[in-house]
Amino acid sequence: MYKYDNYDQTIVDERVAQFRDQTERFLAGKLTEDEYRPLRLMNGLYVQRYAPMLRVAIPYGLLSSEQLRMLAHISRKYDKNYAHFSTRQNVQFNWPALETVPDILADLASVEMHAIQTSGNDIRNTTSDQFAGIAEDELEDPRPYCEIIRQWSTFHPEFSFLPRKFKIAVSGATDDRAAVKVHDIGLYLVKNDAGEIGFNVIVGGGLGRTPFIGPSIRPFLEKQHLLSYLEAILRVYNRYGRRDNMYRARIKILVNDLGKEEFTRQVEEEWSHIKDSVLKLDQKEIDRVKGFFTSPDYDNNAADDTSFDEAEKSNKAFSNWAKRNLFTHRVAGYKAVVVSLKAPGIAPGDATDEQMDHIAALADQYSYGEIVVTHDQNLVLPNVKQADLFSLWEKLSEKDLATANIGLLTDMICCPGLDFCALANAGSIPIAKQINDRFDDIDYLHDIGDLKIKMSGCMNACGHHHVGHIGILGVRKKDEEFYQLTLGGSAETDACLGDRLGPSIAKEEVADVISKLLDVYVEQRQDEERFLDTYRRVGITPFKDRVYPKTAVKEKAYANN
Amino acid sequence: MRIIKDKKISDDDWIIARELDDSAPIPEGKVILPFTYWQANCEELLKQDSIHAIWIDGDIETEELSEDLKHFSIVGLDFPAFKDGRSYTHARMLRDRYGFDGELRAIGNVLRDQMFFMFRCGIDCFEVSEGKDAEEALKSFNDFSVRYQAAADDAVPIYKLR
Ligand code: HEM
Ligand code: SF4
Numbered sequence: 218m219y220k221y222d223n224y225d226q227t228i229v230d231e232r233v234a235q236f237r238d239q240t241e242r243f244l245a246g247k248l249t250e251d252e253y254r255p256l257r258l259m260n261g262l263y264v265q266r267y268a269p270m271l272r273v274a275i276p277y278g279l280l281s282s283e284q285l286r287m288l289a290h291i292s293r294k295y296d297k298n299y300a301h302f303s304t305r306q307n308v309q310f311n312w313p314a315l316e317t318v319p320d321i322l323a324d325l326a327s328v329e330m331h332a333i334q335t336s337g338n339d340i341r342n343t344t345s346d347q348f349a350g351i352a353e354d355e356l357e358d359p360r361p362y363c364e365i366i367r368q369w370s371t372f373h374p375e376f377s378f379l380p381r382k383f384k385i386a387v388s389g390a391t392d393d394r395a396a397v398k399v400h401d402i403g404l405y406l407v408k409n410d411a412g413e414i415g416f417n418v419i420v421g422g423g424l425g426r427t428p429f430i431g432p433s434i435r436p437f438l439e440k441q442h443l444l445s446y447l448e449a450i451l452r453v454y455n456r457y458g459r460r461d462n463m464y465r466a467r468i469k470i471l472v473n474d475l476g477k478e479e480f481t482r483q484v485e486e487e488w489s490h491i492k493d494s495v496l497k498l499d500q501k502e503i504d505r506v507k508g509f510f511t512s513p514d515y516d517n518n519a520a521d522d523t524s525f526d527e528a529e530k531s532n533k534a535f536s537n538w539a540k541r542n543l544f545t546h547r548v549a550g551y552k553a554v555v556v557s558l559k560a561p562g563i564a565p566g567d568a569t570d571e572q573m574d575h576i577a578a579l580a581d582q583y584s585y586g587e588i589v590v591t592h593d594q595n596l597v598l599p600n601v602k603q604a605d606l607f608s609l610w611e612k613l614s615e616k617d618l619a620t621a622n623i624g625l626l627t628d629m630i631c632c633p634g635l636d637f638c639a640l641a642n643a644g645s646i647p648i649a650k651q652i653n654d655r656f657d658d659i660d661y662l663h664d665i666g667d668l669k670i671k672m673s674g675c676m677n678a679c680g681h682h683h684v685g686h687i688g689i690l691g692v693r694k695k696d697e698e699f700y701q702l703t704l705g706g707s708a709e710t711d712a713c714l715g716d717r718l719g720p721s722i723a724k725e726e727v728a729d730v731i732s733k734l735l736d737v738y739v740e741q742r743q744d745e746e747r748f749l750d751t752y753r754r755v756g757i758t759p760f761k762d763r764v765y766p767k768t769a770v771k772e773k774a775y776a777n778n
Numbered sequence: 779m780r781i782i783k784d785k786k787i788s789d790d791d792w793i794i795a796r797e798l799d800d801s802a803p804i805p806e807g808k809v810i811l812p813f814t815y816w817q818a819n820c821e822e823l824l825k826q827d828s829i830h831a832i833w834i835d836g837d838i839e840t841e842e843l844s845e846d847l848k849h850f851s852i853v854g855l856d857f858p859a860f861k862d863g864r865s866y867t868h869a870r871m872l873r874d875r876y877g878f879d880g881e882l883r884a885i886g887n888v889l890r891d892q893m894f895f896m897f898r899c900g901i902d903c904f905e906v907s908e909g910k911d912a913e914e915a916l917k918s919f920n921d922f923s924v925r926y927q928a929a930a931d932d933a934v935p936i937y938k939l940r
Binding site for chain 1: 836860861862863864866867870874875889891892894895896897898899921922923924925926927928929934935936937938939940
């Protein structure tokens, strides 16, 4: 993985000093609350419902075991012994005291981590595929480009005060596991007719109040032009993105207002001026950064192992886990292991200090000391020999980290909602709990198969509800929590937004309604169809009819949605 | 007004005309004029042999003043609020694209914690708002000794140094 040199370290150290000074000025009364707010926000420090919330960047989701141990340490020393992994491959601490944040940042800097640009109207952490570097369907490892973007965007002097926040995702695989098309800029590594690899540039996707699947504005961009093209897009956005209305300020609105053609024209025009400037990337630099993302020394005989097959045959619990929580590795005899942070009874994405320490130790023992955060809030050990899988599974089970539910109904994405977030309309975590309590039969879950439930506590869509196979959005009616369901969304290569099922439903009914939806699926499915495929084939009507029998709708029990 | 110019604190006698009707008579003395006023009165103004200075806000396109830049010794860039970052791009356009080598002066709500960014975009002069500590503000230029990316200052992409 990428290692800081003196320059990188200096920047994070100087950031700590700067933020310490800003916080001291604030605490001494030299900065008003209003003046301090934007400063702390540029450092991932929000003030939430009960306490400050500190968001820490995990560039493209990649952590070393040492870094994960530091997160455990921070949660123990400054917080309440847990941390929350988010859909943006970041990690959040929900309870740090403001005065201690400079010390937390110093601890982070000691392991090459920071909270730079994890909030504010700037370029945020670049996200990527959790299986980058090991996936069979990968054309090229996207992480070197994420790192190049990270460096270019860090304290970018021109783009630190954009109309709104700005998120970039990069994928190098055929299957999109990074929700690329719902980012402000999404980049797919692609091959052109001449066999060269470059980027397909998507702009203006996003969720929130006005969700969009982003269009491609340049099907092929040579790698050397990556930064100049990004700079051109950002410049057009910085000049013309709306600043009068926070909800219309994302680049998706600009792209939509101008139309894709006109937006593209403006970007290309700007680009023509800066294309051959110092922004042009040297191949040498690309190669240098690539040099950090090398493969470990794989064991050539790893595939000779037979213990894995035997264990799968003899142990049902292990085989359930192996079926769901392993991902095919491009090297024979290896698997990527998904560590589920979705055990029933915990908030999706939460991990305790003990669990983090435990996973760090297992990463050292079994996976070359690396861990990846996924955008659906789990962790991955990317390089595990199949001979080690059984003992790894046993050890994960000790700390409740081996729930066999990856990609299943209970592997939900869930935002903090009303329990923590000041903007929430409704709770998300209690709904996750309701669903977990209701669907606790692992065989049933496995029978239902692939199903992505995504849940947000308000329109801001932190939980990606628009692109869930089943999306759940918290709304508020007459001061009560209600939930609006959508069906058929996807964040993957076939990205699309879900359709509204009907009027919102009461809190206690969510699991019931999901149960009805699943009944329809089970009745209608053909062969190996996933829920999403069946939905696409049969449409919304059978689902609607089951959930809202005609008479009930007339009674207007749920009023104007 | 109190300014920081070339990283030093000083006083100068330029006045910013925030509001000036296009039909108003040409003001006496050293006045930084709204660009719209300049556009309306440039023939008159060019007859005078004084030095010219204008300011723009985020709504004005830098393309509009590119032809006139040669007449200006100062271009003021307005920063009405922390969040409005358009003038950063203005600064870079004026420096990098149009080669303006006069003074770029940040005016308005110029905040200490943003001066490092402004400087990197080519702004060399900063209005110090009433009640702000200029000495304190000077320190901000030293917030970071390393710069990852090239901009309008002398920085080169850091990888070229590695
Ligand atoms: C509790 C504190 C949080 C607050 C106050 C907050 C606030 C917001 C707001 C206001 C937006 C909408 C921005 C826009 O559309 O312009 C947003 C979007 C988003 N947030 Fe959060 N959020 C919080 C926590 C989280 C967490 C924990 C996650 C990850 C699980 C997350 C992930 C996202 C994502 C992925 C979006 C994307 C929507 C988009 O980019 O269009 N947020 N957040
Ligand atoms: S979706 Fe709404 S409730 Fe959930 S974290 Fe985001 S802002 Fe808060």
